[in-house]
Amino acid sequence: MSKNILVIAEAKDGELRNVSFEAIALGKKLSEGGEVIATICGDGNLENYGEELIQYGADRVVTAVNPELKTYTPDGFTQAYKAVIDQENPDGIVMGHTSIGKDVTPKLASQLETGLISDVTEAEEGDDGFVFTRPIYSGKAFEKKIVTEGLTFVTIRPNNIASLEKDGSRSGDISSIDVDVQNIRTIIKEVIRKTSEGVDLSEAKVIVAGGRAVKSSEGFEPLQELADELGGAVGASRAACDAGYCDYSLQIGQTGKVVTPDLYIACGISGAIQHLAGMSNSKVIVAINKDPEATIFNIADYGLVGDIFEIVPKLTEEIRNMKVNS
Amino acid sequence: MNIYVLLKRTFDTEEKISISNGKIEDDGAEYIINPYDEYAVEEAINLRDAHGGEVTVVTVGEEDAEKQLRTALAMGADKSVLINTEDDLEEGDQFTTVRILEAYFKENEPDIILAGNVAIDEASGQVGPRLAERLDIPFVTTITDISIEGDTVSIERDVEGDVEKVETSLPLLVTCQQGLNEPRYPSLPGIMKAKKKPLEELEIDDLDLEEEDVETKTRTLEIFLPPEKQAGKILEGDADEQVKELVGLLKNESKVL
Numbered sequence: 001m002s003k004n005i006l007v008i009a010e011a012k013d014g015e016l017r018n019v020s021f022e023a024i025a026l027g028k029k030l031s032e033g034g035e036v037i038a039t040i041c042g043d044g045n046l047e048n049y050g051e052e053l054i055q056y057g058a059d060r061v062v063t064a065v066n067p068e069l070k071t072y073t074p075d076g077f078t079q080a081y082k083a084v085i086d087q088e089n090p091d092g093i094v095m096g097h098t099s100i101g102k103d104v105t106p107k108l109a110s111q112l113e114t115g116l117i118s119d120v121t122e123a124e125e126g127d128d129g130f131v132f133t134r135p136i137y138s139g140k141a142f143e144k145k146i147v148t149e150g151l152t153f154v155t156i157r158p159n160n161i162a163s164l165e166k167d168g169s170r171s172g173d174i175s176s177i178d179v180d181v182q183n184i185r186t187i188i189k190e191v192i193r194k195t196s197e198g199v200d201l202s203e204a205k206v207i208v209a210g211g212r213a214v215k216s217s218e219g220f221e222p223l224q225e226l227a228d229e230l231g232g233a234v235g236a237s238r239a240a241c242d243a244g245y246c247d248y249s250l251q252i253g254q255t256g257k258v259v260t261p262d263l264y265i266a267c268g269i270s271g272a273i274q275h276l277a278g279m280s281n282s283k284v285i286v287a288i289n290k291d292p293e294a295t296i297f298n299i300a301d302y303g304l305v306g307d308i309f310e311i312v313p314k315l316t317e318e319i320r321n322m323k324v325n326s
Numbered sequence: 327m328n329i330y331v332l333l334k335r336t337f338d339t340e341e342k343i344s345i346s347n348g349k350i351e352d353d354g355a356e357y358i359i360n361p362y363d364e365y366a367v368e369e370a371i372n373l374r375d376a377h378g379g380e381v382t383v384v385t386v387g388e389e390d391a392e393k394q395l396r397t398a399l400a401m402g403a404d405k406s407v408l409i410n411t412e413d414d415l416e417e418g419d420q421f422t423t424v425r426i427l428e429a430y431f432k433e434n435e436p437d438i439i440l441a442g443n444v445a446i447d448e449a450s451g452q453v454g455p456r457l458a459e460r461l462d463i464p465f466v467t468t469i470t471d472i473s474i475e476g477d478t479v480s481i482e483r484d485v486e487g488d489v490e491k492v493e494t495s496l497p498l499l500v501t502c503q504q505g506l507n508e509p510r511y512p513s514l515p516g517i518m519k520a521k522k523k524p525l526e527e528l529e530i531d532d533l534d535l536e537e538e539d540v541e542t543k544t545r546t547l548e549i550f551l552p553p554e555k556q557a558g559k560i561l562e563g564d565a566d567e568q569v570k571e572l573v574g575l576l577k578n579e580s581k582v583l
Contacts, residue, residue, distance in 0.1 A: 115543025185464035
């Protein structure tokens with residue numbers, strides 16, 4: 001039976017996030033021939049986003065507009081999404097498991113009195129509707145869940161569900177609703193940017209991570225150069241964060257972020273269970289470590305035994321040369 | 327100030343996970359306070375020391391969680407509550423946990439509720455924001471700094487690595503992120519005192535809830551382990567040779583470049 005699925009899209013730094021396109025792809029699958037409606041909220045000028053969402057597979061777009069929706073607040077965005085949900089009455093909702101997704105979807109689910117299956121990495125058709133796979137114990141195990149009552153509401157982990165091919169010839173209706181937003185109880189005073197160039201760790205296709213062997217905050221510079229060359233982001237092990245070499249927001253592991261990039265380059269990371277839990281489901285893992293016995297080599301696709309300060313700059317240069325020559 | 331902490335008992339982060347009879351094998355496993363909840367306990371104690379009042383630690387779970395509640399009391403919390411669902415609930419999800427907590431908090435008047443931003447086992451991250459919504463109070467997630475003056479609360483939170491400064495007011499629910507504080511170890515006198523501190527045990531019946539109120543909205547069908555990763559290739563030669571070979575492999579074999 002066909003269903004109508006609402007995809008909640010989001011933009012960061014003026015661009016739609018990839019995970020929103022991935023959410024459309026899942027929405028399409030869940031809709032079983034029904035309609036995929038994408039929504040995005042903001043303080044205006046959302047038409048360009050609307051067109052791109054359609055090119056990535058949405059059938060129709062509803063934008064929710066109010067000056068109060070310039071920046072994210074749980075109260076503001078929940079009211080906007082609720083207005084769209086009331087108008088569209090969808091059978092299912094899909095959003096990215098991003099900072100905003102994690103924050104707003106539980107509130108919305110609580111208001112709608114529905115379940116919410118968060119951080120989904122896969123969906124397949126089962127006997128009682130769709131079955132959703134999600135990691136537990138930071139990816140040391142997985143569980144398969146179904147919705148037993150009410151709306152199908154899921155958030156998806158970035159980089160796991162392939163988005164549909166962009167089709168510039170697709171067109172669809174883009175409508176806008178003016179939403180009433182009131183009583184915002186948390187006020188954003190200021191945002192201090194600490195991340196470089198907008199490649200977010202949880203969405204990065206390539207991650208270069210450093211451990212205790214990086215030795216200092218300056219020691220992260222060659223890793224950053226490699227990450228920049230690959231269009232990726234820098235991460236760290238708990239040991240490196242605890243030692244004060246970098247900010248806790250870079251920590252990958254069971255405490256910290258759980259990531260699944262296409263390429264993970266572990267530099268001077270020994271491979272404690274707590275770290276492995278956060279990255280072992282990466283598609284390709286490269287480990288560089290002085291100690292040939294380091295545990296990280298047990299899960300690495302390619303291991304390089306040697307000094308990171310010798311190997312990493314050479315690797316950056318080799319990749320730069322490869323790009324120039326190709 | 328009426329300060330509450332939501333606490334969950336979890337596997338130690340160094341535990342390996344195995345499965346028997348379709349469930350996570352917990353025989354002999356080491357348990358800890360969920361690390362993010364530990365930040366919440368520490369911050370609650372600091373807030374009480376600065377503003378007065380009482381810290382109550384609440385957990386929804388099984389009898390065995392008493393040990394983690396005692397640890398929180400030994401750190402310096404004043405009271406603890408175990409809402410024991412062992413006999414009443416076959417299966418729970420975030421919806422049911424929040425229903426139970428909502429019923430509990432309806433009979434108490436929190437000024438602030440602190441929770442971890444996520445539990446390292448099921449990692450849904452839903453309970454905090456869901457509960458705030460049910461109690462009709464604001465929430466701020468992944469906080470790394472908090473100060474309270476009168477009814478005004480100033481918070482710094484981690485948003486994908488950036489820092490967002492937020493102003494809000496009590497009553498409030500916050501979820502704690504790494505970097506907020508350095509949780510203390512329980513002292514020996516603290517452990518001795520904790521033995522005498524109140525640990526109240528409640529069941530669903532005590533909370534004016536019917537069984538149908540706590541029926542889940544989702545169900546787990548299966549738990550499985552990821553395929554074991556095979557150890558790969560250790561590259562030979564000096565640094566230059568290794569790097570050349572690696573780039574070739576990444577480009578031609580695994581096709582990620």
